[in-house]
Amino acid sequence: MKKNIQNILFIAISIAFLGFTGCKKQELAEPKAVKIVNLQIRGTKGATDTLEFVKDGKVIAQTINNNESFNLADVKVSVEDENSSLTVRLKGHNEILATRKISSNQFDQIINCYYDGEKVYGNFVTLKIKGYASSGILELVLDGKTIGSGTGTELSKIMSLGVDDGKNRQLQVRKQGETGILLTREIPADQSAQSLAFYYDGTNIFDKIDIGQPVNPANMLLSIKFNSKVNIFQGPADMVVLKEKAGVFTPTDLRIEIKTDGSFSNAVELPSLTAEAGTNYFVKIVKRGTNDDLPYDFTNSVKPIKPESGRKLITFTPGSSSILVITDEKVETTVGPASRRGTVINLLVTDIAQYFK
Known part of the structure; x- marks a missing residue:
C-alpha cells in the first residue's frame, strides 16, 4: 500500500514538472510585438554634407546635398520596445553624429536636428547680430571657435546656432590676432530668436548706448x-x-x-x-x-x-x-x-x- 502511494506521488510530480517546463518553453518562444511608427525628420543644415538617418544598420532616409532646411515626412519604421533608436551620420562615413530615441507608444513622431558642419544638435536658435567696428577687425567666437569676422558693418548678420535642450552656448567678441575678450554673451537654448548689438570704437566695445529721445517729438x-x-x-x-x-x-x-x-x-x-x-x-x-x-x-x-x-x-x-x-x-x-x-x-x-x- 505504501509503495502504491509513493508511485502515485511520483507520477503526479512528474506530470506537474512537465507541465511547468512546457509552459516556460511556450513563453520563451512567443515573439515580441512589433509596432509601426511614422517619423517626420526635420531640421536645418549649415553645410552641404548629406546626412543619413539609420535604423538597425539600414539607411531609412537622407537629406539632399545642400545647406537648406529639410523635412523628411512619412518615414515608416518598425519598433519593438522603448530601446529603439535612430542614428545620424554623414553619407559615406560610419561615425555616429547623433542618436535619437524612437518611442513605441506613439505613432506620429518628430525628429529634430540641426547640423552645423561638425555636430548635430537637437534644435537651433536664430541670432540677429548688429555690430559695427569703427577700426580694426573683430572676430565672433562661439564656444572657442571663430565663426565670423569683419570690420565696419561687416559684422551685422543673421546666424543659426545649434543648441541642445538645457545646454546654453557662449558667444564672444574679440579683436583679431588677440586673445583678450571684449564682450561675452550667453546664448540660452530655450529662446528661439535672440539679438546682439554692439559698437566698437577701436578701444572699447559697447553693447548698450542710451540714445535718448528729443524733448519735442517733432524734432x-x-x-x-x-x-x-x-x-x-x-x-x-x-x-x-x-x-x-x-x-x-x-x-x-x-x-x-x-x-x-x-x-x-x-x-x-x-x-x-x-x-x-x-x-x-x-x-x-x-x-x-x-x-x-x-x-x-x-x-x-x-x-x-x-x-x-x-x-x-x-x-x-x-x-x-x-x-x-x-x-x-x-x-x-x-x-x-x-x-x-x-x-x-x-x-x-x-x-x-x-x-x-
Whole structure:
C-alpha cells in the first residue's frame, strides 16, 4: 500500500514538472510585438554634407546635398520596445553624429536636428547680430571657435546656432590676432530668436548706448563722433548744422563740438522742418569757431578745393535719434575737364543708433 502511494506521488510530480517546463518553453518562444511608427525628420543644415538617418544598420532616409532646411515626412519604421533608436551620420562615413530615441507608444513622431558642419544638435536658435567696428577687425567666437569676422558693418548678420535642450552656448567678441575678450554673451537654448548689438570704437566695445529721445517729438536728436583718416586734417574742429534749400546753404546757430578724445559729442536737437518745405539739414566740418573754414592743410593738394567738401546730408526723421560715426576721405582728380579737377573731402557716415533701438 505504501509503495502504491509513493508511485502515485511520483507520477503526479512528474506530470506537474512537465507541465511547468512546457509552459516556460511556450513563453520563451512567443515573439515580441512589433509596432509601426511614422517619423517626420526635420531640421536645418549649415553645410552641404548629406546626412543619413539609420535604423538597425539600414539607411531609412537622407537629406539632399545642400545647406537648406529639410523635412523628411512619412518615414515608416518598425519598433519593438522603448530601446529603439535612430542614428545620424554623414553619407559615406560610419561615425555616429547623433542618436535619437524612437518611442513605441506613439505613432506620429518628430525628429529634430540641426547640423552645423561638425555636430548635430537637437534644435537651433536664430541670432540677429548688429555690430559695427569703427577700426580694426573683430572676430565672433562661439564656444572657442571663430565663426565670423569683419570690420565696419561687416559684422551685422543673421546666424543659426545649434543648441541642445538645457545646454546654453557662449558667444564672444574679440579683436583679431588677440586673445583678450571684449564682450561675452550667453546664448540660452530655450529662446528661439535672440539679438546682439554692439559698437566698437577701436578701444572699447559697447553693447548698450542710451540714445535718448528729443524733448519735442517733432524734432530730431543728433550726436556725432568724428575720427579723421586724412593726414592733412588739423583740429580742433566743429560740425556746424546747415539748412539747404534749392542748392543754397545757410548756417544755423546749432554747432556740435567734436571731442578730441574720440568720444561722442553732446546731443543737439534739430527743430522740425515741417513748416519749411523743400529744406534739408546738412552738417559741415569746420575749424573750431568758424562757419566755413575747412580744418585741413590743402597746401600740396590739387586745386581747386571743391565747395561741397566737408558737407553731408542728414536724414531728418521727426521723433528719432541719430548717433553718427563719421570719418573722412580725400579724393583728388587730376585728369578730365577743368570742371572735374580738384580736391574734395568726403564725409563717410554710419548711423549706429539703429543698433540700439
